[in-house]
Amino acid sequence: QVQLVESGGGLVKPGGSLRLSCAASGFTFSDYYMSWIRQAPGKGLEWVSYITSTGNTKYYADSVKGRFTVSRDNAKNSVYLQMNSLRAEDTAVYYCARTRLVVVGWYFDLWGRGTLVTVSS
C-alpha cells in the first residue's frame, strides 16, 4: 500500500526541540524528493522544507531556516524533520509529502495524515 505515516508530534515548550519522522511504504522511496508542509490550526498550508532523493540538497522556508533540519535515511524509507528553538507560531499539523518536480518548481502527489505539534508553556 502506497502511504506515508508521520510520527513524533506532541506538546513541547517554547525553545524546545522535537524530531518528526515520516515512514514511506509501497513505492521506491529513494527515487523521490520529499517535503514537509504544515498547517496551523484553522489556517492554510505552508511549505516548510524539501530534500532531494539523495539528501544532498535541502531547501527551507524563511520562517524555519536555521531552526529546522530535514534529513532522510533511504535504507529505512524515512524522512525526518528536526525542529529546534520552537516557537508558539510553529504550532501546526505537520505533513510529509512525496514531491514531484516540474520544469520550475514542484508539487506534492502523496500526503501523509499528519502529526500535530503544539508549542506551549
Place this chain on the structure above:
Amino acid sequence: QSVLTQPPSVSGAPGQRVTITCTGSSSNIGAGYDVHWYQQLPGTAPKLLIYGSNNRPSGVPDRFSGSKSGTSASLAITGLQAEDEADYYCQSYDSSLRIFGGGTKLTVL
C-alpha cells in the same frame, strides 16, 4: 502572507458549476510556472487534484478541471456534489517559496 490569492469562500448548489480562482503575478503564474490544486476534505490531509495546470491524477473525476491564463489560474468543478464540500488550495512556484494560495472553502448549498 500568500503570494497567490484565492477567494476565501465560494458556494454552489448541487449540479451547478463553480470556479475557484488563483491570482498571482509575473513572479509566479505569470512567469509561466505550473499551477497545482489540492482538495482538503474536513479533518483530512490534502489530496492532489490537478497538477501541471490541467492534468488529473488517476482517480480524480473529470468533473474537476484546471486552466491558466496570464497571471491567474482557475479550478472548475462541474456537476457539483455534496462530497465536494472542502477547502481547495492552489500552488505554484515563487522565488519567495511561499508557494500555496490561502485556500478557498467550497460550500455546497
